[in-house]
Structure formats: C-alpha cells, structure tokens
Amino acid sequence: MREPTIQTEKAAPACWECKAALDGASAEAHFCPQCGKIQPLPPQTTYFSFFGLPRKLDLEAAELERQFHQLSWQLHPDRFHNASAYERELSLERTAVLNDAFRTLRDPVDRVEYLLGLEGVRKEGEVKQQAPPDLLEEVFELNEHLEELRAAKRSGGEGRELDELRHRLEKTREAFQQKLDAVLAELTAQFPAWDQQGDRAALLRLSEILNRHSYIRNLVRNVTEELET
Amino acid sequence: MGRIVGIDLGTTYSLVAYTEPQTGQPRCLPDEEGRTLLPSVVSVDPDGTIVVGWPARDRLLKQSERTVYSVKRLMGKGRGDVEEELKLFPFRIAPDSESVIKIRLGEKVFTPPEISAFILRELKRRAEKFFGEETTRAVITVPAYFNDAQRQATKDAGRIAGLEVERLVNEPTAASLAYGLDKHQRALIAVYDLGGGTFDISLLKLEEGLFKVQSTNGDTHLGGDDIDNLLAEKARAEIRQQFKRDLAEAPDLYQSLRQSVIAAKHELSEKTSATIRFAVPGQGEYRREVARAEFESWIAPLIERTLAPCKMALKDAGVKPEQIDEVVLVGGSTRIPLVRRRVEELFGRKPHAELNPDEVVALGAALQARILEGGLKDMLLLDVTPLSLGIETMGGAVAKIIPRNATIPASASEMFTTYADKQTGVEIHVVQGERELVKDCRSLARFTLKVPPQPAGLPRIEVKFLIDANGILSVTARDLRTGEERSVEVKPSYGLTDEEVEGMILESIEWAEADFAAVQLVAARNEAEAVRRATAKALGEEQAQGLAPDERQQIERARTALEEALKTDDYKLIRQRLEELNQATHHLAELLMDTAVQTALKGKRTDEVNL
Numbered sequence: 001m002r003e004p005t006i007q008t009e010k011a012a013p014a015c016w017e018c019k020a021a022l023d024g025a026s027a028e029a030h031f032c033p034q035c036g037k038i039q040p041l042p043p044q045t046t047y048f049s050f051f052g053l054p055r056k057l058d059l060e061a062a063e064l065e066r067q068f069h070q071l072s073w074q075l076h077p078d079r080f081h082n083a084s085a086y087e088r089e090l091s092l093e094r095t096a097v098l099n100d101a102f103r104t105l106r107d108p109v110d111r112v113e114y115l116l117g118l119e120g121v122r123k124e125g126e127v128k129q130q131a132p133p134d135l136l137e138e139v140f141e142l143n144e145h146l147e148e149l150r151a152a153k154r155s156g157g158e159g160r161e162l163d164e165l166r167h168r169l170e171k172t173r174e175a176f177q178q179k180l181d182a183v184l185a186e187l188t189a190q191f192p193a194w195d196q197q198g199d200r201a202a203l204l205r206l207s208e209i210l211n212r213h214s215y216i217r218n219l220v221r222n223v224t225e226e227l228e229t
Numbered sequence: 230m231g232r233i234v235g236i237d238l239g240t241t242y243s244l245v246a247y248t249e250p251q252t253g254q255p256r257c258l259p260d261e262e263g264r265t266l267l268p269s270v271v272s273v274d275p276d277g278t279i280v281v282g283w284p285a286r287d288r289l290l291k292q293s294e295r296t297v298y299s300v301k302r303l304m305g306k307g308r309g310d311v312e313e314e315l316k317l318f319p320f321r322i323a324p325d326s327e328s329v330i331k332i333r334l335g336e337k338v339f340t341p342p343e344i345s346a347f348i349l350r351e352l353k354r355r356a357e358k359f360f361g362e363e364t365t366r367a368v369i370t371v372p373a374y375f376n377d378a379q380r381q382a383t384k385d386a387g388r389i390a391g392l393e394v395e396r397l398v399n400e401p402t403a404a405s406l407a408y409g410l411d412k413h414q415r416a417l418i419a420v421y422d423l424g425g426g427t428f429d430i431s432l433l434k435l436e437e438g439l440f441k442v443q444s445t446n447g448d449t450h451l452g453g454d455d456i457d458n459l460l461a462e463k464a465r466a467e468i469r470q471q472f473k474r475d476l477a478e479a480p481d482l483y484q485s486l487r488q489s490v491i492a493a494k495h496e497l498s499e500k501t502s503a504t505i506r507f508a509v510p511g512q513g514e515y516r517r518e519v520a521r522a523e524f525e526s527w528i529a530p531l532i533e534r535t536l537a538p539c540k541m542a543l544k545d546a547g548v549k550p551e552q553i554d555e556v557v558l559v560g561g562s563t564r565i566p567l568v569r570r571r572v573e574e575l576f577g578r579k580p581h582a583e584l585n586p587d588e589v590v591a592l593g594a595a596l597q598a599r600i601l602e603g604g605l606k607d608m609l610l611l612d613v614t615p616l617s618l619g620i621e622t623m624g625g626a627v628a629k630i631i632p633r634n635a636t637i638p639a640s641a642s643e644m645f646t647t648y649a650d651k652q653t654g655v656e657i658h659v660v661q662g663e664r665e666l667v668k669d670c671r672s673l674a675r676f677t678l679k680v681p682p683q684p685a686g687l688p689r690i691e692v693k694f695l696i697d698a699n700g701i702l703s704v705t706a707r708d709l710r711t712g713e714e715r716s717v718e719v720k721p722s723y724g725l726t727d728e729e730v731e732g733m734i735l736e737s738i739e740w741a742e743a744d745f746a747a748v749q750l751v752a753a754r755n756e757a758e759a760v761r762r763a764t765a766k767a768l769g770e771e772q773a774q775g776l777a778p779d780e781r782q783q784i785e786r787a788r789t790a791l792e793e794a795l796k797t798d799d800y801k802l803i804r805q806r807l808e809e810l811n812q813a814t815h816h817l818a819e820l821l822m823d824t825a826v827q828t829a830l831k832g833k834r835t836d837e838v839n840l
Contacts, residue, residue: 069439072611077638077698079609081395081601096638096695103635 013042016086028052030075030094038080038090046118047101055115057191061106068102109213112187112206115194121203132212135179142176142219145169146226166227173223176216183213233366233395233602234258234356235403235594238345238383240301240426240452241561242266244591245352245367248599255407255595257588258359266587267355269425271347272296273334281351290488293480294321295335299454302426303330303341304386305379307723314450328723342725343733345386350737353390354747361751367392368598370590372427373399374447374538374615376661377673377702378723384701385725389733395601397699400424401431402442402612403593404559408584416554417443419542421572421580422590423535424560426452430539432546432553441611444545444634446538453494453562456528460490463527464505464517472512482510497524498564525567532571539575545634556580561587611636614696616671621658625667630694633663640695644709651682657692659702659719672722678706679715690715750800757791757807764788764814772820780816787813 013022020034028049031038048055051067073079075098080091104110116122131139149165187209193202235255237244244265246257257265264283272285273295280288288296299318303311308326315322323331323338331338349367356364369392371383380397387394401420408418415436422429429447433440464486469475476483489507496503497519507515543550558580562568572580584592599605613634619627620643630641645655655678662670680688689709696702706715720726725733764784767773776784787810794806 069436069441072439073609076609076611078600082603092638092695092697095698096640099636099639100641103632103639 015039030071038075038087038094040090041093041097045097047097047104047114048118050097050101051105053105055118056195057108057111057115058195059105059111064102064106068098071098108184108188109210112210116203116207116210119200119203121207132215135216138172138175139219142169142172142223145172146223149226169223169227173220173227176220176223180213180216180220183209183216187213231366232360232364233368233598234352234364235591235596235598236349236352236367236369237400237403237591237594238301238348238369238371238386239269239590240299240424240454241269242425242587243269243348243352244588245356246588246591246595247356248595248604250599250602250604253599253605255592255599257591258355260355261358265591267348267351268298269301269348270296270298271300271334271344273337275335277337279347281347289484290481293484297332297334297339297344299426300332300341300344302450302454303332304345305376305382305723306330306341328721329725340725340733342382342386342730343389343737345383346389346733346737349386349390349392353392357748358751361748361755363748365391365393366395366598368396368398368594368601369394370400370403370594371397371700372422372424372447372449373401373429373431373442373445373612374427374449375700376449376616376671377700378671378721379449380699380701381721381724384699385730385733388730389737391734391737394699396597397701398594398597398610399429399431399442399445399612399700400427400590400593401429401445401559402433402440402610403597404557404589405431405433405435405440405593406596406608406610407589407593408557408581417548417552418555418557419539419553419576420557420559421535421539421563422447422559423562423568424452425562426450426454428452428535428538430535430542432542432548438607439609439611441636442613442634443548444542445613445615446542446545447615448534448538451531451534452560455531456494456562456565457487457491459527459531460494460505461487464490464507464515467517468507468509468515471515472509474509474512493519494524495564497521498566521566528565528567532565532567535568536571536575550576553578558582559586559589612698612700613637614639614700616661617663618673618694618696618702619660619662619670621660621667627660627662627665627667627670631696635696637696637700638698640693642691642693645678645680645690645692646688647680647683647685650685652685653680653682654678655680655690659694659704673702674704674719674721676704676717676719678717681708692717746800750798750803753800753803753807754795757795757803760807760810761788761791761795764810764817767814767817767821770821773817775820776817780813784810784813784817 015032017037018035075094193199235246248255267282268286270285272280272288321333323333401422418433420431428451431445432443493503493505501521505517617629617633618631619629622628659673660670692706704717791806794802
C-alpha cells in the first residue's frame with residue numbers, strides 16, 4: 001500500500017533547496033513560494049505559461065512589457081552574480097527564455113506562428129514559398145521590374161533611366177506594403193475565433209493567412225534591399 | 230570575492246575605473262603621474278622586456294618594428310580580414326595567421342589577445358598599487374558591434390592577463406550608465422560613440438533605472454585611426470612630391486609623420502587652422518597649413534559613413550530621430566566639430582558632451598562592476614546582440630535563429646536529423662550577419678553533431694544555441710530519444726582554442742610573478758609605515774618611561790633599519806625589518822594599555838587598525 005504514495009512523491013516536483021512541493025499554481029513559478037529560491041524550468045513551459053498567460057492571441061502590449069520589466073529585475077544574471085553556480089545557471093536559462101518569450105509574444109505575427117507550432121498546426125519555420133494564386137500576376141510584374149533594375153545597375157545604366165526604374169519599383173512596393181497591412185488586419189480579425197471559441201478551424205485559417213503574409217513580407221524585403229543599395 | 234574593476238580596453242587608450250561603494254560614484258584610477266589614460270601601445274625590448282603605455286608610445290617613433298598600436302582592430306580577425314589595413318602598420322604579420330593573426334615584434338610572435346593582455350596586466354597592476362591588494366576581477370567593455378569572435382578574443386585577453394572577466398559590456402551602453410541621466414526619468418537615449426577604431430550607435434530606453442537597449446548598429450572598422458591614416462597619406466603624397474622621398478619605405482619616419490598629423494588633428498578641434506610640421510631628415514621641413522574647412526572636406530566621407538548605421542538603428546528600434554530625448558557623445562573623435570554638427574543635424578538636438586569622452590566608458594564599466602558586486606540595486610542593463618545568428622542550410626543559405634537586436638541572454642533550439650541510413654554525424658555551421666547567403670556572413674564555428682547510426686530521419690537531436698549576457702555563443706545538444714546530453718566540440722573559425730589560451734596563461738605566469746612582487750611591496754610598505762608611525766607615537770607616551778635605556782636604543786635601531794629598508798623595492802627585506810621592529814617593541818607594547826596602538830605594534834595588518 002505504501003508503493004503508490006512514494007511514487008506520487010517522486011513525481012511531484014519539489015524545490016531543489018527546501019524540498020517544498022511545487023504543484024498546482026506554484027508548478028510554473030519562477031521562485032519557490034517557501035524559500036524564495038529560483039527554480040529550474042519545468043519541461044512543459046511555454047512562452048505563454050512563462051508569463052502566466054493563457055494560450056490566447058489577443059495580448060495587451062503594454063501589460064506584457066510591464067511584466068517583462070518586472071521579471072527582468074527578478075531573474076537577470078546580474079541579480080545572481082554572487083549566488084551559487086547552480087542558481088546562476090538557472091538565472092541564465094530563465095532570462096534567456098524570458099527574452100525569447102517577450103520577443104516572440106510582443107509581435108503579432110511571431111505570436112501566431114508560435115501558437116500554431118504549439119497546437120501542432122505547423123512546424124516552426126515551415127513556410128510555403130508559393131505565390132498566392134490571386135497575386136500571381138502582380139508578383140510576376142514586380143519580379144520583372146526588379147530584374148530590370150538589377151540589369152540596369154549591372155550595366156551601369158544612366159541616371160535618369162535608373163531613377164525611373166526605381167520610381168516604378170517604389171510604387172509597386174507601396175502597393176505591396178498596403179497589401180501586407182491588410183493581411184495583418186485579416187490575421188488579427190481571426191483572433192477572437194480562437195481566443196473565445198477555441199475554434200481549431202480558425203488555426204488553419206491563421207496558418208494560411210500567415211503563409212500569405214510571409215510571402216508578401218519577403219517580397220517587400222527584397223524590393224527594399226534592392227532599392228537601398 | 231574581492232572588488233571588481235571596470236576596464237575600457239580601447240583602440241588608442243585604455244583605462245581602469247572603480248566605483249566607491251559608499252558613494253556609488255565611479256572614478257578612473259590614475260598612474261603615478263596622475264594620468265588616467267594608458268596608451269594601448271606595447272613594445273618589446275631586444276632582451277624580451279615588455280614595455281606598455283606611454284614609454285611604448287614614445288618608441289613608436291624609434292623602434293616602430295618592435296612596437297604595436299591599435300591592436301584592438303585585429304582582435305578576433307584572420308589575415309584575410311585585415312590585408313588592406315596591415316599595409317599601414319609598421320609591424321609584420323607572421324605566417325600561419327589565417328584564423329588568428331600573429332604579430333612579429335622583434336624576435337617574438339604574439340597574437341592580439343596576448344598583446345591586449347599586456348595592456349590589461351598594466352591596468353591590473355595600476356589597480357593593485359592603488360588598492361594595495363590583488364585585483365583579479367574585471368568588467369571589460371567592447372564595441373557594441375563586436376561579433377562573437379571579437380568578444381571571445383577580448384575575454385581570452387582577460388584570462389591571459391590573470392583577470393576573471395565577470396562581464397563584457399558594450400561601450401555605448403556603459404557610457405549611458407555613466408552619464409548620470411536622471412534614473413527616474415523615462416527617456417529615449419541615443420549614444421553616438423566614435424572612438425579610435427570603431428563606431429557604435431545604440432538606442433536605449435530608460436525607465437525606472439532599467440536601461441534597455443532597443444537597437445544597436447555600427448562599424449567595427451571606422452574611427453579616429455582612419456582619419457589619422459587619411460591625413461598621413463595626404464602628407465606622405467605631398468612629401469614625396471616636394472622632397473622626392475617616399476616615407477612608406479621608412480616605417481620610423483612614417484610613424485613620426487603620423488604623430489605630427491595627429492597633433493594637427495587635435496589642434497583643429499580647437500582652432501580654425503593648424504600646421505602639420507615634419508622634419509624630413511637632411512632635407513628640411515615639411516610645413517603644411519590646414520584650414521578647418523579643408524580638413525572637414527577631407528574627412529566628411531568618413532563621418533558620413535556613421536550616418537547609415539544611425540538610420541538603421543532608428544529603423545530597427547521603430548523610432549524617428551525627433552523622438553530621441555537625449556543624445557550622448559562618446560569617444561575621442563566626437564571632439565571634432567564636424568562630428569558634433571552632423572549628429573546635431575541628424576537628431577535635431579544638441580548632444581550631451583559634459584563628461585570627458587575618453588573616460589565615460591570606463592566609468593560606466595565601473596558602475597556595471599558595482600552592479601555585479603551586488604551594489605547599485607536600482608540599476609539594470611538589458612543589452613542586445615548586434616548581429617543575427619544563423620545556421621547554414623541547403624545551398625549555402627542562412628536560416629536565422631536569433632535576430633539582431635534580440636535582448637541577451639537569448640536562445641534558440643533547432644532540431645536536427647539525418648538524410649541517410651546509418652549516418653553518424655550532422656555537420657553544423659554557425660554564422661553571424663544579416664545577409665541571406667553564408668558566404669556573405671561571418672563564419673563563427675563549425676562542428677559535427679554525433680548521431681547514433683539509425684535509419685534516415687529517425688534520430689532527433691535538439692541543438693540549443695545560447696547567447697549569454699556577454700554576447701558570447703555556446704552550443705549544447707540533446708538526443709531527444711534518449712534524453713542524453715551530447716557534448717559539442719565547437720571549433721571557432723577565428724580565434725584561439727581553449728588549449729591555446731591555457732598555454733598562454735601558463736606562459737604569462739612569469740608576468741604574474743612580477744605583479745605579485747609589486748602587490749607584496751605595496752602591502753609591506755603600507756604596513757611598515759603604519760607600524761613606524763605607531764612606534765613613534767608609543768615612544769612619546771608616558772608609559773614608555775618604563776623602558777630600559779638599552780631597550781629604547783634597540784627600538785630606535787630597529788626603526789632606523791626599517792626606514793632604510795623602506796627606501797628599497799625589496800618587499801622581503803621590508804618584511805624582515807618590520808618583524809625585527811615588532812620583536813624590539815614587544816615590551817613597549819605590553820607597557821601600553823591603549824589597545825589600538827598595542828594591536829598595531831603586535832604586527833596586525835594595517836587595515837585592521839585604525840590609526
């Protein structure tokens with residue numbers, strides 16, 4: 001009869017210092033509620049749980065930043081410089097995750113991508129690099145303009161010709177930038193479907209919008225690079 | 230644990246500073262002559278003696294082939310990186326300099342970290358003289374735009390010099406700490422740092438003592454040195470025309486010319502014209518008046534090069550120039566009026582230049598040192614990594630895993646598997662930079678991840694890349710099937726291996742012994758001085774009447790002997806005479822009831838006695 005009890009004790013996480021049980025609300029706490037020592041990251045930690053947030057997409061940026069600052073004061077390696085080697089290691093690990101989590105969650109696009117990864121809808125970094133069919137024609141035209149500018153640069157084209165090509169490309173870039181803003185609005189419009197109804201079909205829609213977004217973003221980036229050099 | 234000092238290891242000058250724990254005020258430590266600056270110049274005598282600082286700088290003119298300056302520009306570089314630059318240096322590069330440059334100085338060969346270590350050792354010695362005890366812990370500053378190899382090389386230099394490098398701090402960020410901007414204000418700060426060899430721009434958000442870097446950019450190959458080289462080249466061309474003599478073939482003379490143009494450059498920050506004067510041996514004097522306007526037209530292209538990084542930093546931080554609340558100038562080159570005008574135009578406000586631009590970085594390093602000691606609990610610095618970290622993917626493309634301007638520490642995990650059955654290794658190539666192709670980025674390291682032989686695609690190895698608070702990368706790997714940690718042996722593309730650094734530490738122990746003697750001397754002197762004073766005081770006390778005449782004579786003799794010993798630099802002799810005086814005053818000590826004096830006479834350490 002004793003056996004199961006022992007097993008439960010083993011399974012329940014405890015503070016490495018004072019052995020206080022860390023379960024329920026304290027399971028993902030940064031510090032032991034009993035002795036205040038910094039704790040290792042539990043394997044199930046996500047960027048959301050690190051901030052004590054539910055897996056939802058609608059985030060208040062100012063509040064996230066306030067929490068980021070507060071946790072930085074508590075967790076940063078500078079605050080553990082004279083602590084034991086183990087605590088220094090934990091501080092480094094937790095601060096790295098704090099920074100990674102803040103960087104990811106504060107940006108709506110990165111936040112969606114991260115959530116989709118967590119929910120198994122897509123693998124991290126997996127992006128379809130196909131042009132969305134409705135954009136094919138415009139993308140084709142853009143690429144043509146890009147190529148013309150490159151060719152003109154290579155052959156040391158005349159100032160006026162270059163200027164004209166640049167001007168035309170600049171216009172196209174602006175058009176695509178507007179599309180990008182529209183796609184971003186489309187993305188945020190899907191947030192409530194997931195946040196409020198937990199609708200998994202919404203995740204698939206988000207994934208599609210994300211592909212479209214990253215395609216156009218790359219396009220704009222390439223054009224910008226070409227225009228600035 | 231001991232105190233931590235802050236060190237600015239600069240291209241042209243280096244400094245050491247510390248923060249007074251009681252007042253929380255940082256200050257730069259002076260040398261015996263009251264100078265806080267130490268020229269970052271190292272010279273090697275024919276007998277192997279190393280000369281550092283001012284005397285080494287004087288040798289630039291007479292023994293230029295034995296003397297090295299601006300070595301910071303070579304840190305973390307390979308020969309291919311600096312081919313152009315090396316043409317202007319008088320010293321020679323030894324063969325086998327592909328991954329670490331090896332500099333020939335007279336009969337010896339040194340790497341840049343070893344040369345930097347000589348400078349650090351000199352600063353360490355200065356601190357030890359000042360404090361009268363060993364100093365082994367330091368915060369060292371680096372340009373914000375330094376890459377991983379350059380940071381690692383700086384850390385290696387510290388280790389070789391016998392310093393525990395507690396933290397590398399970015400120079401502009403350190404400067405912002407030192408600027409004493411009201412900690413409780415909320416402000417967006419731009420730090421424009423144009424030093425001897427590097428340019429950095431950093432934008433910081435200050436909020437309730439939290440200094441958070443928003444973005445950083447720069448050019449690790451742009452600074453006052455470039456202005457000096459440009460002026461020297463102009464003068465050399467004119468001299469060649471006027472005197473039919475090319476100074477490129479006479480390194481000593483060329484160095485001397487370089488000093489002359491530097492003097493003129495400095496003068497042009499104060500006056501509207503200056504004259505370059507240079508004696509061409511046996512052929513008369515080259516005199517060239519330079520008006521400030523002309524000087525400005527020459528250097529304008531160099532100064533313009535600082536503006537693009539500024540704009541990039543603004544763009545990355547998502548702010549417009551007019552949103553910047555404070556602009557801070559750092560680095561000796563910001564004394565140039567044209568630089569100030571350009572910065573003012575860009576940000577639309579007058580930059581702060583109240584603090585000595587040469588000292589402000591060292592002062593900031595000392596503040597960070599105090600933070601690490603556990604003081605200054607109301608300040609915290611959150612810095613960023615200046616360059617994106619990526620790994621090579623198919624076709625020589627780069628997959629970015631940590632973006633530039635990510636707050637550090639930062640990490641990223643990547644999953645790796647195999648393409649072929651029974652494949653036992655996966656090659657991983659880590660790079661730093663913003664470009665899309667590996668060939669356009671800086672190679673940091675390559676390593677082979679060992680994988681158990683299994684069917685293709687089955688192994689799952691998680692590799693974790695961690696950039697620590699120093700901006701330095703480390704890599705660990707874990708087999709997700711077994712949960713086993715896998716060791717990763719990373720061979721840096723540029724820089725020294727751990728074994729090489731260990732070897733250099735061993736070699737440097739002879740220098741450490743000389744340092745040890747210096748510390749002992751200061752400690753013995755302080756102690757002897759205190760005991761000597763205490764004895765004189767005790768002899769004047771009423772209780773001293775109880776001494777027998779020969780006892781008193783013995784004390785006087787021992788005291789004179791100690792005074793003689795104090796005139797030497799022999800700490801062992803001082804200790805011996807001190808001990809003899811202690812013996813002689815034994816009875817006197819017993820006669821005295823004043824416990825403070827008694828303690829001193831029994832030879833307790835001086836810092837335990839309040840005299």
